[in-house]
Amino acid sequence: MNNTYADYVAVGLNAQYFSSLLGGATLDTGFRPSKNGWYIPNYGSFYKGSKGGNCMGMVAFAKFYxxxxxxxxxxxxYKDAEPTTTWLDDEVAIQLASRVHNEMVWDDIVDKELDKQLASSMGVFRSLVGALVVTKRPALMAIYEKRLNPLSLVGGHAISVYKIELSGTEIVYHIYDPNFKGDDDNRRITLTLDGHGGGRFKSYPGGTTAQTSRYKYNYFNHFGYRAGYTQAMMENLKKLADKGFAGDNRFPTFKLTKITAKTSGEVIFDAENPSETSDEEKGFTLEGQEKYITEDTAVIIEGTVT
Structure with missing residues (x-):
């Protein structure tokens, strides 16, 4: 029996249905990270609460879109009008991911919902199956590394499940992890069945952003898309992004004033004394953009923000 209203779903699937799936089946929403995910990886941004990553905003907006x-x-x-070989200068995409992420009520989800969920591995499986069968859309997951001494959940991260492959011995979840852009082939979470109606998740290596894979995720929860967002909010941010956030840009303007080699102290660029930058320290990218060259392994960048 299915009872649906708006995008909220209450679903009841009987035991016989799940038993038939475990004999071998594939549930596929058609979503693929290389087409339907973001082309930018999850490095977060300086905007508000995005310094620790934009994972929830990225998977939720990808599902909405x-x-x-x-x-x-x-x-x-959401690529720049003059595309380059790097995504780092694609302000609209980064701002959109950051603003969606910061519109959510993640703390409320964690504090009021997820920490009260004590579902078994098979309970999570049934919940995910119900979501894919009824909505034909990816299902969102909150994942953590559960530590026992002291008991804690760390490394909170958001991903989505877009395809489930079932056999008599295991269940394989194909996931969109925003830390890994365009990866259709390698992001998987496996639930090994014990043959007695139960199962156990294998740990999934990853991190809160694309900069780290320090966690071994072993605690998985399914949560509803509408727990953190409204349709109106998503549509409004999309409209703003479609216009390049013209008139509603939340990112400040950065004016570069100086670049100094961290180890040697060499001044690579000085806006007040541009003549001091030698031709040997200048170059151009493949797209014709000016660049500065140094043999140092790190630099100090100075500038003003307005």
Whole structure:
């Protein structure tokens, strides 16, 4: 029996249905990270609470965008008008991910919902299956590394499940992890069945951002998309992003004033004394952008923010 209202779903699937799936089946929403995920990896930004990553904003917006069926794939959207070989200067995509992430009520989800969920591995499995069967869209997951001494959940991260492969011995979840852009082939979480109606998740190596894989995730929860967002909020941010956030830009302007080699102290660039930058310290990217060259392994960048 299915009872649906708006995008909230209450689903009841009987035991016989789940038993039939465990004999061998594939549930596939059609979502693929290389088309329907973000082309930028999850490094976060300096904006508000995004310094620790934009994972929730990225997976939630990817689900929203896919569900709406927009003609242009998300992976191809929100790139600069003059594209370069790097995503680091693509302000619209980074700002959109950051603003969606900061609109959520993640703390409320964790404090009021997820910490009260004590579902077994098979309970999580049944919840995810119900979500994919009913909505035909990716299901969102909150994952943690559970530590026992002292008892704690660390490294909170958000991913989504877009495909489930079932056999008599294991259940394989194909996941979109925003830390790994465009990866259709390697991001998997496996639930090994014990043959007695139960199962156990294998740990999943990862991190809160693309900069780290320090955690061995072993605690998994499924939560509803609408627990943190409204449709109106998503649509509004999309409209703003479609216009490049014109008139509503939350990112400040940075003016570069000086670049200094960290070890040698060599002044690579000085806006007040541009003539001191030698031609040997200048170059150009493949796209024709000016760049500065140093043999030092790190630099100190100075500037003003307005």
């Amino acid at each position: 896919y569900a709406k069926g927009y003609s242009k794939n998300l992976y191809s959207n």
